[in-house]
Amino acid sequence: MRINDAFSRPTTGVPGRYITLLDRVSDDHNLTFKFTGTHTETLNLSSYNYLGFAQSEGPCADAVEDATRKYGLTSSGHRIEVGSLELHNEVEDLVAKFVGKEASMVFSMGYGTNGTAFPALVGKGCLVISDELNHASIRFGARLSGAVITMFKHNDMRDLERVLRETISQGQPRTHRPWRKILVVVEGLYSMEGTMCNLPAIIELKRKYKFYIFIDEAHSIGALGPRGRGVCDYFNVDPKEIDILMGTLTKSFGANGGYIAGDKAIIDKLRITNAGCLYGETPSPPVLAQIASSLRIISGELVPGQGEERLQRLAFNSRYLRLGLKRLGFIVSGHDDSPIIPVMLYNPAKMPAFSHEMLRRKIAVVVVGYPATPLISSRARFCLSAAHTKDDLDRVLTACDEIGDVLQLKFSSGINGGAIPLSPGMTPEEEEQKLKKGEFAIAPPRWPLAEILKRGVADARVPLR
Numbered sequence: 001m002r003i004n005d006a007f008s009r010p011t012t013g014v015p016g017r018y019i020t021l022l023d024r025v026s027d028d029h030n031l032t033f034k035f036t037g038t039h040t041e042t043l044n045l046s047s048y049n050y051l052g053f054a055q056s057e058g059p060c061a062d063a064v065e066d067a068t069r070k071y072g073l074t075s076s077g078h079r080i081e082v083g084s085l086e087l088h089n090e091v092e093d094l095v096a097k098f099v100g101k102e103a104s105m106v107f108s109m110g111y112g113t114n115g116t117a118f119p120a121l122v123g124k125g126c127l128v129i130s131d132e133l134n135h136a137s138i139r140f141g142a143r144l145s146g147a148v149i150t151m152f153k154h155n156d157m158r159d160l161e162r163v164l165r166e167t168i169s170q171g172q173p174r175t176h177r178p179w180r181k182i183l184v185v186v187e188g189l190y191s192m193e194g195t196m197c198n199l200p201a202i203i204e205l206k207r208k209y210k211f212y213i214f215i216d217e218a219h220s221i222g223a224l225g226p227r228g229r230g231v232c233d234y235f236n237v238d239p240k241e242i243d244i245l246m247g248t249l250t251k252s253f254g255a256n257g258g259y260i261a262g263d264k265a266i267i268d269k270l271r272i273t274n275a276g277c278l279y280g281e282t283p284s285p286p287v288l289a290q291i292a293s294s295l296r297i298i299s300g301e302l303v304p305g306q307g308e309e310r311l312q313r314l315a316f317n318s319r320y321l322r323l324g325l326k327r328l329g330f331i332v333s334g335h336d337d338s339p340i341i342p343v344m345l346y347n348p349a350k351m352p353a354f355s356h357e358m359l360r361r362k363i364a365v366v367v368v369g370y371p372a373t374p375l376i377s378s379r380a381r382f383c384l385s386a387a388h389t390k391d392d393l394d395r396v397l398t399a400c401d402e403i404g405d406v407l408q409l410k411f412s413s414g415i416n417g418g419a420i421p422l423s424p425g426m427t428p429e430e431e432e433q434k435l436k437k438g439e440f441a442i443a444p445p446r447w448p449l450a451e452i453l454k455r456g457v458a459d460a461r462v463p464l465r
Contacts, residue, residue: 004030006355006367012039014056017387019044019364042364043392045382050223050339051310052387053254053294059303060254060293067289075282079271083282091288094295095259099221099229099247100239103268104261106291107276108283110218110248111137113258115144116276117246120269121214122147125172125180129163129211131155131197133190138216142185148173154193157201160184164209182211188220188231192373192381194334194342196220199235206241214244222252223339228298228311234337255290257283310386314339317384317393319460324397326418326464327447329410333379336464341382342368343400343409348378350407355380357406361399394453401449410446418445419465 010022021040024033053060067087077083088106096104107113118141122128126147130138133154142149150167153159164182171177184206186197197215206213217230225233230247232239239245245261260270271277283291296302298311318339325332331344345351351367358365358380369378382396404410412418419442422431435442 002030003352005033006352009364010035014054015044015047015049016052016054017044017385017389017392018042019047021359021364040359040362042359042362043388043395044364045384045388045396046364046366047385048219048251048383049254049385049387050219050252050314050383051228051254051294051298052385053252053290053297054387055254059297060290063289063293064286067285071285073286074284077282078279079277079282085282085285085288087285087288087292088282091283091291091295092259094292096261098295098299099217099245099261100232101245101261102264103266104259105267105271105274105277106249106283106288107258107260108256108281108287109276110250110256110258111140112276112280113246113248113260114138114141114216116141116274116280117244117260117270118142118145118147119275120273121145121244122181122183125177127167127179127182128185129160129167129182130185131187133193134185134187135191135216135218138185138187147183154190155195155198157198157205160202161205161209164205164211168209182209183214184211185214185216188215188217189224189335189338189340191219191340192342192368192379194332194338194340196224196231196234196335196338199231199237203237203241212243213241214246215242217245217247218258219251219340221247222298223314224337226311228252228307249287249291253291253294255287255294257287257291313388314384314386316460317386317388319464320390320456321382321384321393321396323418323460323464324393324452324456325400326412326416327445327452328397328401328404328449329412329418329444329446330400330404331412331416339384341384342379343382345378345380345407345409346376348375350409351378351380353407354403354409357403358399361395363396363399390457397452398449412445414442414444417464418447419443420445421459421465 011019013020018041023036023038026033075083075085092104114137122145124146128142128147128149130151132151152163189196221230222228224230227233248258249255298307322341333342348369351369355367366381
């Protein structure tokens with residue numbers, strides 16, 4: 001209770017580059033809060049606004065206004081009854097084309113998309129093999145399905161193969177009959193870790209063991225890959241290799257809801273068996289207009305060049321801030337190209353301290369602890385956006401440099417990154433051989449802030465160390 005003020009802070013306005021917090025105070029040790037009537041504008045590193053489409057002006061906002069005037073605020077019905085508009089069909093065609101599948105269907109809630117998809121895909125006699133760090137919505141949907149559920153260690157392909165060999169050889173519990181279906185479920189980009197699924201290795205296992213793949217691209221769609229098409233685009237994998245692609249429309253597209261994409265036969269079956277389609281409310285016309293316009297901008301059909309610029313800016317921001325934090329001495333989790341940057345705090349008591357210190361410098365960040373993470377794996381999570389500028393990131397690095405010294409957070413050994421550049425003429429292979437021979441050791445990175453800001457732009461364009 002004493003750290004409640006670091007969570008669920010009320011906001012107002014558009015959650016874009018900046019976000020406005022409503023100030024509040026407590027006189028009972030954060031049991032209850034009172035609004036002061038004032039507000040604070042802060043740099044926003046807490047929203048999933050990856051491509052900066054959370055805007056109240058621009059082509060997307062104009063499209064939303066036009067759709068509202070033409071269609072109103074709701075279609076007032078289920079998709080299977082009278083709730084389908086031409087906008088729904090248009091958006092589903094755009095989503096399917098964008099992700100490279102034959103067909104898709106959209107829902108009004110991302111969590112509900114997973115919650116209702118699994119009972120329609122698998123059931124009794126089926127096996128769901130899930131990454132241990134998959135989102136709660138995946139766990140919820142899998143449990144509703146009635147299928148047998150087992151897990152494998154996060155992103156550990158050896159453990160996944162072990163589970164596959166064991167479960168295939170043993171078959172169903174008690175009867176040992178073959179499984180009706182085996183569905184391996186992973187996320188494209190994990191929101192608490194900043195890691196990506198090892199998609200090429202999973203596809204190799206699929207060819208060997210003949211299972212189905214379900215990828216939750218809630219955080220990766222729009223945010224990864226040279227064309228923003230998610231992990232398939234990032235790893236240059238044909239989307240046809242993936243059976244089911246799921247994603248949310250809340251994050252990269254500035255809207256809300258989710259989608260399921262796959263072969264036309266699969267989607268046609270889901271339309272008549274998925275409870276979210278049969279009983280759930282339909283996405284509203286303004287939301288659909290936001291989705292359609294943002295997809296067209298990313299694809300280059302609308303405002304040519306702007307979508308590519310947003311993708312490039314997000315990619316640079318992700319690499320620049322991650323490299324800077326590593327060089328300061330922080331332990332940073334995740335993939336180098338991930339727009340989610342978790343900074344490990346470990347001690348739960350440092351969560352509110354870090355949050356308060358950042359807020360004093362008018363920077364809004366998310367701190368995450370138990371039960372979302374293990375008790376001693378508390379972290380701060382920076383969510384980057386194409387709306388951020390280099391000056392914004394320099395401001396964040398300056399604040400982290402000061403706070404890291406105060407809270408004693410700079411304990412990186414250098415193994416996780418932040419090392420000095422290689423000497424001229426030395427290759428990474430030669431460096432690795434010298435490390436094995438003990439000819440030199442990796443020095444813990446504690447770069448001066450001025451040096452980080454000076455070299456960051458150039459070094460972010462090459463493989464990070």
